[in-house]
Amino acid sequence: MTEQEQNQLNQYLFGLAKKENYKKGTIIIKEGEVSSKFYYLEKGILRGWTNNDGKEITFQFLFEEQLFCATESFFYNTPCSYSIETIEDSVLLYIDKEEMNLLQNDKSFEKLFNKYLISRLALYQNLLIARIQDKPEVRYRKLFQEKPEILLRIPQHYVASYLGITPVSLSRIRNRQ
Amino acid sequence: MTEQEQNQLNQYLFGLAKKENYKKGTIIIKEGEVSSKFYYLEKGILRGWTNNDGKEITFQFLFEEQLFCATESFFYNTPCSYSIETIEDSVLLYIDKEEMNLLQNDKSFEKLFNKYLISRLALYQNLLIARIQDKPEVRYRKLFQEKPEILLRIPQHYVASYLGITPVSLSRIRNRQ
DNA sequence: CTTGAACGATAACAATTGTTAAGAAAAAGA
DNA sequence: TCTTTTTCTTAACAATTGTTATCGTTCAAG
Numbered sequence: 221m222t223e224q225e226q227n228q229l230n231q232y233l234f235g236l237a238k239k240e241n242y243k244k245g246t247i248i249i250k251e252g253e254v255s256s257k258f259y260y261l262e263k264g265i266l267r268g269w270t271n272n273d274g275k276e277i278t279f280q281f282l283f284e285e286q287l288f289c290a291t292e293s294f295f296y297n298t299p300c301s302y303s304i305e306t307i308e309d310s311v312l313l314y315i316d317k318e319e320m321n322l323l324q325n326d327k328s329f330e331k332l333f334n335k336y337l338i339s340r341l342a343l344y345q346n347l348l349i350a351r352i353q354d355k356p357e358v359r360y361r362k363l364f365q366e367k368p369e370i371l372l373r374i375p376q377h378y379v380a381s382y383l384g385i386t387p388v389s390l391s392r393i394r395n396r397q
Numbered sequence: 398m399t400e401q402e403q404n405q406l407n408q409y410l411f412g413l414a415k416k417e418n419y420k421k422g423t424i425i426i427k428e429g430e431v432s433s434k435f436y437y438l439e440k441g442i443l444r445g446w447t448n449n450d451g452k453e454i455t456f457q458f459l460f461e462e463q464l465f466c467a468t469e470s471f472f473y474n475t476p477c478s479y480s481i482e483t484i485e486d487s488v489l490l491y492i493d494k495e496e497m498n499l500l501q502n503d504k505s506f507e508k509l510f511n512k513y514l515i516s517r518l519a520l521y522q523n524l525l526i527a528r529i530q531d532k533p534e535v536r537y538r539k540l541f542q543e544k545p546e547i548l549l550r551i552p553q554h555y556v557a558s559y560l561g562i563t564p565v566s567l568s569r570i571r572n573r574q
Numbered sequence: 575c576t577t578g579a580a581c582g583a584t585a586a587c588a589a590t591t592g593t594t595a596a597g598a599a600a601a602a603g604a
Numbered sequence: 605t606c607t608t609t610t611t612c613t614t615a616a617c618a619a620t621t622g623t624t625a626t627c628g629t630t631c632a633a634g
Contacts, residue, residue, distance in 0.1 A: 272530050277526075279525065279529045330511070331507075334507070338472050341518050344518065344521035345469070347525055349478070351525065351529070352528070352559070353449050353456070356590085381529075386592060388613085389592070391614080392590090392613090392614090394613095553582065564582075564583095567582095571583095572583080572584090
């Protein structure tokens with residue numbers, strides 16, 4: 221998906237969108253509830269996490285200019301299996317599902333959205349492969365190379381959880397470098 | 398995506414498809430090459446794997462009645478970053494990308510394919526979350542509960558690789574139960 | 575049927591990570 | 605500013621996994 225196509229899609233989706241400010245620590249999408257909004261993160265950082273026997277597991281970070289929704293919940297109207305919250309003060313744009321349904325009559329939108337889905341699918345496949353392939357220490361090094369901003373803007377215990385290790389272990393790995 | 402929608406999509410895609418038999422151990426999609434076919438696995442089992450410093454990492458198994466393609470390679474015409482091979486004698490249906498492009502003019506197909514992409518996206522998100530959430534031993538137990546046929550039909554060292562551990566460690570885990 | 579390769583179990587030791595706890599530093603709130 | 609909370613580091617020990625090697629067993633090709 222080219223940058224131009226991305227901009228066109230954003231224009232379709234968020235040309236008439238509402239804008240809202242959220243303080244750090246606000247839950248945008250809540251585990252167990254149905255989420256029927258499609259979002260664009262204009263400013264800030266978000267974190268996706270699930271509850272695992274009382275322990276929070278962080279599985280995703282979202283940065284500026286990122287489109288997102290709770291895919292399964294949004295498209296199938298099912299309770300969401302995870303939460304998404306702000307870890308900085310953030311600005312979000314959003315549209316409701318009904319507004320999105322209206323867009324689906326537009327063939328040009330449909331084609332763009334198709335491309336968006338394909339790019340997301342490819343991304344998640346690559347994320348999954350990378351996670352199977354690499355051990356925690358390698359995952360840390362790659363993350364540090366590819367997205368150093370994650371390590372600068374996000375508390376380390378969230379990063380540790382995202383890497384699938386404990387904060388103690390991450391601290392040790394960092395110290396080894 | 399309902400079963401009916403799935404059948405409709407399969408009919409669109411593979412109504413006029415070629416059918417081919419492959420012996421066990423045949424490479425269907427080869428790492429480094431561009432794959433421009435969309436497949437349906439009628440019979441057999443496939444395995445997706447990548448080369449990681451000389452070590453094979455298995456990241457996916459495909460079973461009967463499964464649609465698949467090398468997403469990134471197929472849609473973006475890039476060299477594929479992994480291989481897919483048969484681990485049993487298998488029967489595949491396939492169409493070329495040009496045939497698929499013709500289908501894209503059909504609005505009904507487009508809608509179905511959209512739903513397919515959404516279902517795949519949701520699946521991969523869940524796979525990724527599960528992998529971040531669970532430790533190797535838990536992953537094994539869940540796999541055993543959800544897909545015991547994997548453990549019966551697939552050599553254990555492939556399963557171990559898929560779980561992100563060594564065959565030795567998998568053998569130990571199995572012995573602990 | 576025979577032979578070599580592939581597969582799985584086990585053992586011993588190394589390396590890594592988890593757990594718990596304590597303390598220092600930084601950030602947030604009053 | 606002062607206090608409280610959060611975050612990060614470090615240490616000691618436990619648990620898990622990795623590595624290497626050996627040994628039957630099974631599978632497959634000839």
